[in-house]
Amino acid sequence: MIVEEYFRVFLLLILSILFPLLPLSGSYLFSKINYRPFNSNDVKSAIYECGVESEDITWRQFNAKYFLYALGFVIFDVEVIFLFPWAVIHSEQSYDIFLKVAIFVGVLAFGLLYAWKWRALEWQ
Template sequence: MAIFLLGAVGVALGALATNWVLRPKRPQVGDQRETYECGLTTKGPTWVQFRISYFLYALIFLLFDVETVFLYPWAVKFQVLGLFAFIEMVIFIAILILGLWYAWKEGGLEWL
């Protein structure tokens, strides 16, 4: 275990040392120090407060996106797994549909 710890510390310190050696010693002054926002200069205040509904919409999307990743391995081994795995997947999809129904009912999928 100590070898793995030393190896991890060595890799981290090696990466930092390599970065320190290869970095430019005198950074150029100019456009490189400006804030980059899609290539356009911002107009007006840049600290705009977004409504929480955008973040909730993104969280719901991530939740269902990550959960559907579990469907792929099941579909690949569907014929080998048998009836028990099929029933478990039906329960899993039912829970997903229940969560989608709840999010819809609470207005979590409304954009405005």
């Protein structure tokens, strides 16, 4: 049954791609009937930097600090995806299942405390 249900996702996916293309094609049609300008030039197609020419390349190395946050995010995301199956069956089970998960989350909470202690969470 699962495949059939997700067919609806596929249908909605197609419609959601078409949905933004509708106004964009309207915009394109306006340019075809000379209702909107399409004469770009060097100044127009320059990037915006508050009215002066950009003096520096943009695609350059960026702050490494962001990387740690992404790593932490991945770790916690994986944790959460492990926890969801437990959460579904939690209300049907006895006490011991709670302990198992408490160990699991406790270990990661320790990781969070460790990060906190070593000031890895300070934004610079």
